[in-house]
Amino acid sequence: MKITGVRTHILEAALSQSFGSSRAWYDTRAAMLVEIETDQGIVGWGECYGPARMTAAVVDGVVPWLIGKDPLFTESLWQLIYAGLRDHGQKGVVIQGLSGIDIALWDIKGKHFGVPVQQLLGGAQRPELIAYATGLLRRKADDPMRYLGEEAAGYVAEGFSAVKLKIGFGVEEDAAATRAVREAIGPTVKLMVDANQAYDSVAAIRLGRMIEQHDISWFEEPVPPEDIAGYRAVKAALSIPIAGGECEFTRFGFRDLFVSRALDIAQPDTCAAGGLSECKKIADMAEAFGVRYNPHVWGTGIAIAASLQLLAVLPPHTPLSLTAVAPMLEFDRTEYPIRQAILTAPLEHTRGIVPVPAGPGLGIEIDRKALARFAAQ
Secondary structure, eight states: OOEEEEEEEEEEEEEEEEEEOSSOEEEEEEEEEEEEEETTSOEEEEEEOSOHHHHHHHHHHHHHHHTTSOTTOHHHHHHHHHHHHTTTOSSTHHHHHHHHHHHHHHHHHHHHHTSBHHHHTTOOSOSEEEEEEEOOOBOSSSOHHHHHHHHHHHHHHHTOSEEEEEOOSOHHHHHHHHHHHHHHHOSSSEEEEEOTTOOOHHHHHHHHHHHGGGOEEEEEOOSOTTOHHHHHHHHHHOSSOEEEOTTOOHHHHHHHHHHTTOOSEEOOBTTTTTHHHHHHHHHHHHHHHTOEEOOBOOSOHHHHHHHHHHHHHSOOSSOSSTTOOOOOEEEEOSOOTHHHHTBSSOOOOBTTEEEOOOSSBTSOOBOHHHHHHHBOO
Protein backbone atom coordinates (compact mmCIF):
# COMPACT_ATOMS: atom_id res chain seq x y z
CA MET A 1 0.00 0.00 0.00
CA LYS A 2 1.22 3.49 -0.86
CA ILE A 3 0.23 7.01 0.12
CA THR A 4 -1.12 8.82 -2.94
CA GLY A 5 -2.38 12.08 -1.48
CA VAL A 6 -2.50 14.25 1.62
CA ARG A 7 -5.09 17.00 2.05
CA THR A 8 -5.64 19.58 4.76
CA HIS A 9 -9.09 20.87 5.72
CA ILE A 10 -9.29 24.19 7.57
CA LEU A 11 -12.72 24.57 9.18
CA GLU A 12 -14.23 27.51 11.00
CA ALA A 13 -17.52 28.30 12.73
CA ALA A 14 -18.92 31.38 14.45
CA LEU A 15 -20.25 31.05 18.00
CA SER A 16 -23.66 32.29 19.05
CA GLN A 17 -22.14 33.74 22.22
CA SER A 18 -18.53 34.63 23.01
CA PHE A 19 -16.82 32.82 25.86
CA GLY A 20 -13.58 33.47 27.66
CA SER A 21 -10.80 31.67 29.46
CA SER A 22 -8.12 33.41 31.48
CA ARG A 23 -6.12 34.26 28.36
CA ALA A 24 -8.60 35.27 25.64
CA TRP A 25 -12.17 35.73 24.46
CA TYR A 26 -13.43 33.58 21.58
CA ASP A 27 -16.22 34.28 19.11
CA THR A 28 -15.20 31.64 16.55
CA ARG A 29 -13.72 28.16 16.72
CA ALA A 30 -11.59 26.46 14.10
CA ALA A 31 -10.23 23.02 13.28
CA MET A 32 -7.57 21.57 10.99
CA LEU A 33 -8.13 18.04 9.72
CA VAL A 34 -5.69 15.84 7.81
CA GLU A 35 -6.90 13.42 5.13
CA ILE A 36 -4.47 10.81 3.79
CA GLU A 37 -5.37 8.78 0.68
CA THR A 38 -3.87 5.45 -0.43
CA ASP A 39 -3.69 3.47 -3.64
CA GLN A 40 -5.97 0.83 -2.08
CA GLY A 41 -8.79 3.29 -1.57
CA ILE A 42 -8.35 3.46 2.21
CA VAL A 43 -8.55 6.99 3.61
CA GLY A 44 -7.29 8.01 7.04
CA TRP A 45 -8.27 11.03 9.10
CA GLY A 46 -6.32 12.97 11.69
CA GLU A 47 -6.56 16.30 13.48
CA CYS A 48 -4.03 18.93 14.52
CA TYR A 49 -4.52 20.95 17.69
CA GLY A 50 -3.32 24.52 17.37
CA PRO A 51 -3.59 27.48 14.95
CA ALA A 52 -5.29 25.92 11.94
CA ARG A 53 -3.58 27.78 9.10
CA MET A 54 -0.14 27.28 10.63
CA THR A 55 -0.56 23.55 11.21
CA ALA A 56 -1.96 23.21 7.69
CA ALA A 57 1.21 24.83 6.35
CA VAL A 58 3.32 22.31 8.26
CA VAL A 59 1.39 19.35 6.88
CA ASP A 60 1.36 20.75 3.34
CA GLY A 61 5.12 21.27 3.61
CA VAL A 62 5.90 17.62 4.30
CA VAL A 63 3.51 16.08 1.75
CA PRO A 64 6.38 15.31 -0.69
CA TRP A 65 8.04 13.23 2.04
CA LEU A 66 4.92 11.07 2.37
CA ILE A 67 3.83 10.44 -1.21
CA GLY A 68 4.72 6.90 -2.25
CA LYS A 69 5.47 5.73 1.31
CA ASP A 70 3.75 2.78 2.97
CA PRO A 71 1.25 4.23 5.50
CA LEU A 72 1.58 1.17 7.73
CA PHE A 73 5.11 2.26 8.63
CA THR A 74 3.83 4.63 11.29
CA GLU A 75 6.99 4.64 13.40
CA SER A 76 9.44 5.18 10.55
CA LEU A 77 7.29 7.95 9.05
CA TRP A 78 7.08 9.66 12.47
CA GLN A 79 10.86 9.52 12.74
CA LEU A 80 11.29 10.74 9.16
CA ILE A 81 9.26 13.90 9.77
CA TYR A 82 10.64 14.56 13.24
CA ALA A 83 14.25 14.14 12.16
CA GLY A 84 13.68 16.20 9.02
CA LEU A 85 12.39 19.14 11.06
CA ARG A 86 14.34 18.66 14.29
CA ASP A 87 16.44 21.77 13.67
CA HIS A 88 13.31 23.90 13.40
CA GLY A 89 10.50 22.36 15.41
CA GLN A 90 11.07 20.13 18.41
CA LYS A 91 7.96 21.71 19.94
CA GLY A 92 4.95 23.71 18.81
CA VAL A 93 3.20 23.76 15.44
CA VAL A 94 5.62 21.33 13.76
CA ILE A 95 4.77 18.62 16.28
CA GLN A 96 1.08 19.54 16.09
CA GLY A 97 1.24 19.00 12.33
CA LEU A 98 3.05 15.71 12.81
CA SER A 99 0.36 14.67 15.30
CA GLY A 100 -2.44 14.98 12.76
CA ILE A 101 -0.48 13.00 10.19
CA ASP A 102 0.29 10.25 12.69
CA ILE A 103 -3.35 9.90 13.76
CA ALA A 104 -4.44 9.60 10.13
CA LEU A 105 -1.83 6.89 9.52
CA TRP A 106 -3.13 4.89 12.49
CA ASP A 107 -6.66 5.27 11.13
CA ILE A 108 -5.44 3.78 7.84
CA LYS A 109 -3.65 0.97 9.64
CA GLY A 110 -6.74 0.00 11.58
CA LYS A 111 -8.92 0.09 8.48
CA HIS A 112 -6.37 -2.00 6.55
CA PHE A 113 -6.41 -4.76 9.18
CA GLY A 114 -10.12 -4.35 9.89
CA VAL A 115 -9.69 -3.63 13.60
CA PRO A 116 -9.94 -0.59 15.87
CA VAL A 117 -6.73 1.25 16.72
CA GLN A 118 -7.05 0.12 20.34
CA GLN A 119 -6.42 -3.46 19.23
CA LEU A 120 -3.25 -2.48 17.37
CA LEU A 121 -2.04 -0.51 20.40
CA GLY A 122 -2.22 -3.62 22.57
CA GLY A 123 -5.87 -4.32 23.27
CA ALA A 124 -8.54 -2.55 25.25
CA GLN A 125 -8.63 -2.66 29.03
CA ARG A 126 -12.03 -0.95 29.05
CA PRO A 127 -14.87 -0.53 26.52
CA GLU A 128 -15.92 2.88 27.77
CA LEU A 129 -14.54 5.88 29.62
CA ILE A 130 -15.86 8.00 32.44
CA ALA A 131 -15.94 11.52 31.07
CA TYR A 132 -15.63 14.80 32.89
CA ALA A 133 -17.46 17.87 31.62
CA THR A 134 -15.27 20.75 30.56
CA GLY A 135 -17.15 24.02 30.40
CA LEU A 136 -17.76 26.71 32.99
CA LEU A 137 -16.04 29.43 30.96
CA ARG A 138 -16.87 33.11 31.30
CA ARG A 139 -19.57 35.10 29.54
CA LYS A 140 -19.61 38.81 28.86
CA ALA A 141 -22.91 39.35 30.67
CA ASP A 142 -24.59 38.28 33.92
CA ASP A 143 -23.11 37.27 37.25
CA PRO A 144 -20.58 34.40 37.00
CA MET A 145 -21.34 33.31 40.56
CA ARG A 146 -24.88 32.56 39.40
CA TYR A 147 -24.43 31.14 35.90
CA LEU A 148 -21.39 29.01 36.75
CA GLY A 149 -23.30 27.24 39.49
CA GLU A 150 -26.32 26.73 37.26
CA GLU A 151 -24.20 25.37 34.42
CA ALA A 152 -22.32 23.01 36.73
CA ALA A 153 -25.55 21.71 38.25
CA GLY A 154 -26.80 21.07 34.72
CA TYR A 155 -23.82 18.83 33.98
CA VAL A 156 -24.49 16.84 37.13
CA ALA A 157 -28.14 16.48 36.10
CA GLU A 158 -26.91 15.03 32.76
CA GLY A 159 -25.04 12.36 34.71
CA PHE A 160 -21.47 13.67 34.80
CA SER A 161 -19.62 12.67 37.96
CA ALA A 162 -16.84 15.25 37.42
CA VAL A 163 -16.68 18.83 36.10
CA LYS A 164 -13.88 21.28 35.39
CA LEU A 165 -14.06 25.01 36.16
CA LYS A 166 -12.03 27.56 34.25
CA ILE A 167 -10.29 29.98 36.60
CA GLY A 168 -7.54 32.58 36.22
CA PHE A 169 -9.62 35.74 36.74
CA GLY A 170 -8.04 36.90 39.99
CA VAL A 171 -7.38 34.99 43.18
CA GLU A 172 -10.38 36.26 45.15
CA GLU A 173 -12.82 35.87 42.25
CA ASP A 174 -11.52 32.37 41.51
CA ALA A 175 -11.93 31.35 45.13
CA ALA A 176 -15.51 32.63 45.13
CA ALA A 177 -16.31 30.88 41.84
CA THR A 178 -14.86 27.61 43.10
CA ARG A 179 -16.97 27.84 46.24
CA ALA A 180 -20.11 28.61 44.19
CA VAL A 181 -19.56 25.63 41.88
CA ARG A 182 -18.82 23.25 44.77
CA GLU A 183 -22.02 24.32 46.51
CA ALA A 184 -23.97 23.80 43.27
CA ILE A 185 -22.69 20.27 42.55
CA GLY A 186 -22.55 18.91 46.09
CA PRO A 187 -19.77 17.10 47.92
CA THR A 188 -19.56 13.86 45.90
CA VAL A 189 -18.99 15.15 42.34
CA LYS A 190 -15.34 15.62 41.41
CA LEU A 191 -14.30 19.23 40.81
CA MET A 192 -11.18 20.27 38.90
CA VAL A 193 -9.93 23.81 38.23
CA ASP A 194 -7.93 25.06 35.24
CA ALA A 195 -6.06 28.38 35.34
CA ASN A 196 -4.71 28.17 31.78
CA GLN A 197 -1.29 29.46 32.94
CA ALA A 198 -2.77 32.62 34.49
CA TYR A 199 -0.58 32.85 37.61
CA ASP A 200 2.94 32.83 38.88
CA SER A 201 3.75 30.38 41.66
CA VAL A 202 3.12 32.94 44.43
CA ALA A 203 -0.45 33.64 43.31
CA ALA A 204 -1.14 30.00 42.43
CA ILE A 205 -0.10 28.84 45.89
CA ARG A 206 -2.23 31.52 47.53
CA LEU A 207 -5.26 30.51 45.48
CA GLY A 208 -4.61 26.81 46.02
CA ARG A 209 -4.60 27.25 49.79
CA MET A 210 -7.89 29.16 49.60
CA ILE A 211 -9.65 26.39 47.61
CA GLU A 212 -8.12 23.26 49.16
CA GLN A 213 -11.14 23.03 51.46
CA HIS A 214 -13.38 22.34 48.44
CA ASP A 215 -11.83 18.92 47.68
CA ILE A 216 -10.26 19.82 44.32
CA SER A 217 -9.32 16.78 42.23
CA TRP A 218 -6.62 18.69 40.37
CA PHE A 219 -5.28 22.20 39.75
CA GLU A 220 -4.49 22.44 36.03
CA GLU A 221 -1.85 24.70 34.46
CA PRO A 222 -1.37 26.90 37.54
CA VAL A 223 1.70 28.56 35.98
CA PRO A 224 3.14 28.93 32.44
CA PRO A 225 4.55 25.73 30.91
CA GLU A 226 8.11 27.09 30.80
CA ASP A 227 8.14 27.55 34.59
CA ILE A 228 9.01 24.03 35.71
CA ALA A 229 10.40 25.39 38.99
CA GLY A 230 7.07 27.14 39.53
CA TYR A 231 5.21 23.87 38.97
CA ARG A 232 7.43 22.19 41.55
CA ALA A 233 6.86 24.99 44.05
CA VAL A 234 3.08 24.83 43.66
CA LYS A 235 3.10 21.04 43.86
CA ALA A 236 5.19 21.10 47.05
CA ALA A 237 3.00 23.71 48.73
CA LEU A 238 -0.45 22.20 48.11
CA SER A 239 -2.31 19.00 48.85
CA ILE A 240 -4.22 19.43 45.56
CA PRO A 241 -2.79 17.28 42.72
CA ILE A 242 -1.09 19.42 40.05
CA ALA A 243 -1.85 18.79 36.37
CA GLY A 244 -0.33 20.13 33.16
CA GLY A 245 1.24 19.29 29.84
CA GLU A 246 -1.25 20.32 27.17
CA CYS A 247 1.46 22.71 25.94
CA GLU A 248 4.27 20.17 26.10
CA PHE A 249 5.46 18.03 23.20
CA THR A 250 6.93 14.56 22.61
CA ARG A 251 8.48 12.11 25.04
CA PHE A 252 11.51 14.40 25.27
CA GLY A 253 9.52 17.29 26.67
CA PHE A 254 7.61 15.09 29.10
CA ARG A 255 10.83 13.39 30.18
CA ASP A 256 11.98 16.72 31.61
CA LEU A 257 8.67 17.23 33.44
CA PHE A 258 8.73 13.73 34.90
CA VAL A 259 12.38 13.81 35.97
CA SER A 260 11.72 17.18 37.62
CA ARG A 261 8.73 15.72 39.50
CA ALA A 262 6.75 18.76 38.36
CA LEU A 263 3.38 17.04 37.84
CA ASP A 264 1.00 14.63 39.50
CA ILE A 265 -1.11 14.35 36.33
CA ALA A 266 0.17 14.56 32.74
CA GLN A 267 -2.17 15.98 30.10
CA PRO A 268 -0.68 15.59 26.62
CA ASP A 269 -3.03 16.44 23.77
CA THR A 270 -3.01 13.54 21.32
CA CYS A 271 -3.45 16.01 18.44
CA ALA A 272 -0.51 18.13 19.61
CA ALA A 273 2.09 16.14 21.54
CA GLY A 274 3.02 13.78 18.69
CA GLY A 275 -0.06 11.75 17.80
CA LEU A 276 -0.96 8.24 18.88
CA SER A 277 2.56 6.89 18.29
CA GLU A 278 4.17 9.38 20.64
CA CYS A 279 1.40 9.68 23.22
CA LYS A 280 1.48 5.93 23.87
CA LYS A 281 5.19 6.33 24.68
CA ILE A 282 4.47 9.32 26.91
CA ALA A 283 1.80 7.32 28.73
CA ASP A 284 4.19 4.39 29.26
CA MET A 285 6.79 6.78 30.62
CA ALA A 286 4.23 8.41 32.90
CA GLU A 287 3.40 5.01 34.37
CA ALA A 288 7.09 4.36 35.02
CA PHE A 289 7.34 7.66 36.91
CA GLY A 290 4.10 7.14 38.85
CA VAL A 291 2.40 10.08 37.11
CA ARG A 292 -1.26 9.86 36.17
CA TYR A 293 -2.30 10.37 32.54
CA ASN A 294 -5.49 12.24 31.61
CA PRO A 295 -5.14 13.76 28.13
CA HIS A 296 -6.21 17.23 27.11
CA VAL A 297 -9.03 16.99 24.52
CA TRP A 298 -10.22 20.19 22.83
CA GLY A 299 -11.14 19.37 19.26
CA THR A 300 -13.58 17.69 16.90
CA GLY A 301 -14.89 14.16 16.92
CA ILE A 302 -11.59 13.03 15.42
CA ALA A 303 -9.70 14.25 18.49
CA ILE A 304 -12.26 12.59 20.76
CA ALA A 305 -12.03 9.29 18.87
CA ALA A 306 -8.22 9.27 18.88
CA SER A 307 -8.17 10.00 22.62
CA LEU A 308 -10.68 7.23 23.30
CA GLN A 309 -8.66 4.69 21.32
CA LEU A 310 -5.55 5.47 23.38
CA LEU A 311 -7.32 5.71 26.74
CA ALA A 312 -8.90 2.31 26.14
CA VAL A 313 -5.53 0.55 26.30
CA LEU A 314 -3.85 2.42 29.16
CA PRO A 315 -3.49 0.75 32.55
CA PRO A 316 -5.27 2.23 35.55
CA HIS A 317 -3.60 5.04 37.46
CA THR A 318 -3.31 2.87 40.53
CA PRO A 319 -2.10 -0.75 40.73
CA LEU A 320 -4.57 -3.35 39.51
CA SER A 321 -7.08 -4.01 42.26
CA LEU A 322 -10.80 -4.13 42.87
CA THR A 323 -10.75 -0.35 43.31
CA ALA A 324 -8.27 0.66 40.59
CA VAL A 325 -8.64 4.25 39.34
CA ALA A 326 -8.97 4.48 35.56
CA PRO A 327 -8.05 7.50 33.42
CA MET A 328 -10.84 9.89 32.42
CA LEU A 329 -11.84 11.48 29.13
CA GLU A 330 -12.09 15.26 28.87
CA PHE A 331 -15.47 15.96 27.26
CA ASP A 332 -15.84 19.54 26.05
CA ARG A 333 -19.38 20.83 26.57
CA THR A 334 -18.85 24.37 25.28
CA GLU A 335 -20.36 25.53 22.01
CA TYR A 336 -18.49 24.12 19.01
CA PRO A 337 -20.64 23.65 15.88
CA ILE A 338 -17.93 21.66 14.08
CA ARG A 339 -17.30 19.08 16.83
CA GLN A 340 -19.92 16.43 16.13
CA ALA A 341 -21.16 17.74 12.78
CA ILE A 342 -18.18 16.31 10.89
CA LEU A 343 -19.08 12.78 12.03
CA THR A 344 -21.82 10.69 10.42
CA ALA A 345 -22.53 9.32 13.92
CA PRO A 346 -21.69 11.60 16.87
CA LEU A 347 -19.63 10.47 19.85
CA GLU A 348 -21.93 11.29 22.74
CA HIS A 349 -22.13 10.44 26.41
CA THR A 350 -24.79 8.58 28.36
CA ARG A 351 -24.88 9.66 31.99
CA GLY A 352 -21.28 10.79 31.75
CA ILE A 353 -20.00 7.61 30.07
CA VAL A 354 -18.55 7.58 26.52
CA PRO A 355 -18.09 4.27 24.66
CA VAL A 356 -14.87 3.61 22.76
CA PRO A 357 -15.63 3.32 19.00
CA ALA A 358 -15.35 -0.33 17.97
CA GLY A 359 -15.15 0.08 14.19
CA PRO A 360 -11.97 -0.19 12.13
CA GLY A 361 -9.33 2.51 12.62
CA LEU A 362 -10.55 5.37 14.75
CA GLY A 363 -14.04 3.90 14.45
CA ILE A 364 -15.62 7.00 12.92
CA GLU A 365 -16.81 8.15 9.50
CA ILE A 366 -16.52 11.71 8.20
CA ASP A 367 -19.45 13.68 6.77
CA ARG A 368 -17.98 15.44 3.74
CA LYS A 369 -20.97 17.74 3.46
CA ALA A 370 -20.03 19.14 6.85
CA LEU A 371 -16.47 19.71 5.66
CA ALA A 372 -17.82 21.81 2.83
CA ARG A 373 -20.22 23.67 5.12
CA PHE A 374 -17.53 24.71 7.59
CA ALA A 375 -14.66 25.22 5.12
CA ALA A 376 -12.79 28.42 5.98
CA GLN A 377 -12.83 31.14 3.36
